[in-house]
Amino acid sequence: MRISDLGEFGLIELVQQWTRHAGRPAQGDPSDVFRTVVDNGDDAAAVTFVKDGVTEVYTTDTMVEGVHFTAETTPWRDLGWKAIASNISDVAAMGGTPALAFVTLGLPADTLVDNIKELYAGMNEICREFGARVIGGDMVRSPIGFVTVALTGIAAGEPMVRTAAKPGHQVGVTGPVGGSAGGLRVLLEEKAVAGSEAEQLAMTHRHPRPHVPEGLTLVGYGVNSAMDVSDGLADDLAKLCSASGVAAVVWADSVPADPALKSVFSEEWLDLALYGGEDYVLLFTAPPDVMSAVIRTLPEGAAIVGEIIDGPAGTVSVLDPDGSLRVRGGAGWDHFG
Amino acid sequence: MRISDLGEFGLIELVQQWTRHAGRPAQGDPSDVFRTVVDNGDDAAAVTFVKDGVTEVYTTDTMVEGVHFTAETTPWRDLGWKAIASNISDVAAMGGTPALAFVTLGLPADTLVDNIKELYAGMNEICREFGARVIGGDMVRSPIGFVTVALTGIAAGEPMVRTAAKPGHQVGVTGPVGGSAGGLRVLLEEKAVAGSEAEQLAMTHRHPRPHVPEGLTLVGYGVNSAMDVSDGLADDLAKLCSASGVAAVVWADSVPADPALKSVFSEEWLDLALYGGEDYVLLFTAPPDVMSAVIRTLPEGAAIVGEIIDGPAGTVSVLDPDGSLRVRGGAGWDHFG
Incomplete structure (x- = not known):
C-alpha cells in the first residue's frame, strides 16, 4: 500500500502505533x-x-x-x-x-x-x-x-490538548479566519494594490501572527481543549473532534471574517473562512460559562462559532444561514491525496 | 553569490552572524x-x-x-x-x-x-x-x-565543546575509524558475503553505534574539548581546530582501524580511516596527563592519534610513517561543492 492510498490521517495513526511506548531507557530512567x-x-x-x-x-x-x-x-x-x-x-x-x-x-x-x-x-x-x-x-x-x-x-500551565473537547462545550476561535486564504488568492491573481483591502489580505497571508497572548488568556481562564487553525477551520475542528471522540456543529453565520475578506470576496468569503488554511488563530472548546467569560477578554474578532455534540467522531456539520446543513467527514483535506 | 561559491563553512559562518543575539524577548525574559x-x-x-x-x-x-x-x-x-x-x-x-x-x-x-x-x-x-x-x-x-x-x-556535566582545544593537548579518538567508509565501499561493490570481514564492515556502515558511554567517560575525566567524527577524522579535526583557533598534527601510524578494514582494503585503509565519514566515534583533546588516564579507561580501539599545536587555525597535517608530511587546509570536504 502506498501512503497516497492510506491518506495523512491513516499514516499518522499507524506511526503513533509504531512509536508509542517503543523507546525504553537503556540505562537510568529519563x-x-x-x-x-x-x-x-x-x-x-x-x-x-x-x-x-x-x-x-x-x-x-x-x-x-x-x-x-x-x-x-x-x-x-x-x-x-x-x-x-x-x-x-x-x-x-x-x-x-x-x-x-x-x-x-x-x-x-x-x-x-x-x-x-x-x-x-x-x-x-x-x-x-x-x-x-x-x-x-x-x-x-x-x-x-x-x-x-x-x-x-x-x-504557562497545564498544556491545552486536542483530546479534551466534550459534548456541551461551545466552540470558539480567537480571531477572524479566511484572511490568509483570501490573501493567497489575491497574490495569485495579482489583485494587490498598495493600501487596498486586497493588499491588506495579502499581508495577512504573508505575515500571519501566531496567537500567543490569546493562548495564555485561554489557559488563564482554565480552557484545556485547543488547537491552532492551520488547515482551515472546518478541517481542524474535524481533527479536534476526531481526537476527542466527538462531533461538532458550526453556525456559518457566526464565523468571524475580516471586513476586507467580505468586501474583496463577497461571494466566496464564507468558504474561504471555513476551508482556507494558515490563519493561525486558535480553535478551542469550553463549557458555556467559561466560554462567555473568556470570549469577552479576547481581542475583537474572537467569536463563538458552534458547539460540540455527541456523534460519529470527527464529523463536523455546517449549519448555513438558510437552515441547510452540510456534513463533512473526519478525513479533512488529505495532504497526500 | 551562490552558496556553492561560498561553501559550507562560509555559509555557516554567515548564518551564525545573522542569528547571533538576533532574538530578544518580547515579554518576560526567557x-x-x-x-x-x-x-x-x-x-x-x-x-x-x-x-x-x-x-x-x-x-x-x-x-x-x-x-x-x-x-x-x-x-x-x-x-x-x-x-x-x-x-x-x-x-x-x-x-x-x-x-x-x-x-x-x-x-x-x-x-x-x-x-x-x-x-x-x-x-x-x-x-x-x-x-x-x-x-x-x-x-x-x-x-x-x-x-x-x-x-x-x-x-552529564559541563558540555564538551569544539572551541576548547589548546596547544599542548593530545588528540584522541574513542574507537577505530574508517570502518563505515569501508563498509559503504563493500556495499557499492557488492563484496559482502555472510560472515566475511567484508560483511562486518558493511554492518559498521549500516548500524553505526554512537559513543554515548564513551562521552560520559570523557566528561567524568574532565575532558571539555570534543566532537563526533561524521565527516572523517581529518576533516572533523580541522573543524575542531578551526573553532579553537589552533592547528594539529595527526600521526598516521597511530590511527586505529578495525583489523577487517586493514584486511579487506590493505592498500587504502589509512585513507579510509583518515578521510572516511560516518564513524560516529568521538574525537577529543586533553592535556597529556588527562589523556593517558582516560585512554586506558576507554574500550579497545581508542587511541591517541596526534597533538594540538600553534599554527594557522584549522590546519591539520598528517605525519606519514615514512616521515613525510601532508598538509590540509581548514575547508575540509565541502558539502555544497
Missing part, C-alpha cells in the same frame, strides 16, 4: 528528569521537568518548495517569517510561549546567499517579536528547497 | 528559565534550566535521498537507525545521554507504507538501545524523500 504530559498526535509534545515543574513544549514543522510555498508567492523573508510562525502557533495552541528555535535548511547548491540572508532576516524579525531565538540547526544540500523548524516553548 | 551554555556552531546547542541546573542539549540532523542515502545502499530500517544515530552521536559529543526525538519525514505520495513501518522499526530499535524515545514530529509531502530528526538530551 523519568527521573522528565514526565511526558502530551505525547505525539497533538500540536506539540509537552514534557515536564519533574524536579522544578517547568513544562517544556516541543514542536516541529516543515515547508517544502513546490508543496507549501513557491518562489512566486513567497519572498524569502516571508518564508522565514512563516516557517517560524507555524511553529510558534503550535506552541501557542498548547498555551505556551516560544523559546528556542532550531532551523534545518535543505538547499540546492545554486541558491543565492542573499536569499538565505533574507530568510534569516524574516526568522529574526518574528523571533524578536515573540521572544524566541534561533540557536542551532543544520544545513544540507538538497535537490529541492525545504525549511524544517523545531521549536521549544514553556507552557 | 533567561528566567534558561541559560544558554553553548550556542550554534557546535554539535548541539546546550541550555541549562536555571532553577534546577539540569543542562538540556538539543541537536538536529537531516538525511536527503540521493545526497545522504540511496535506496540501493540503505534499506529503510537502516535509514531509521542512522537518522537517529547521527543525532545521538551529536548528543554523545557534548557528553550527554539522549532523551526525546522528533521526526520529520518528507515523502513522495507513492512511498510504500511498509517502508515507513521499517523506517520506524529502525528508529525504535536504536532508541530502545540508547534510552531515547520518539514523541513527536511532522510528515509532509515532498518530491524527494528526507528525514530530519531533532533530539534532546541531558548533559
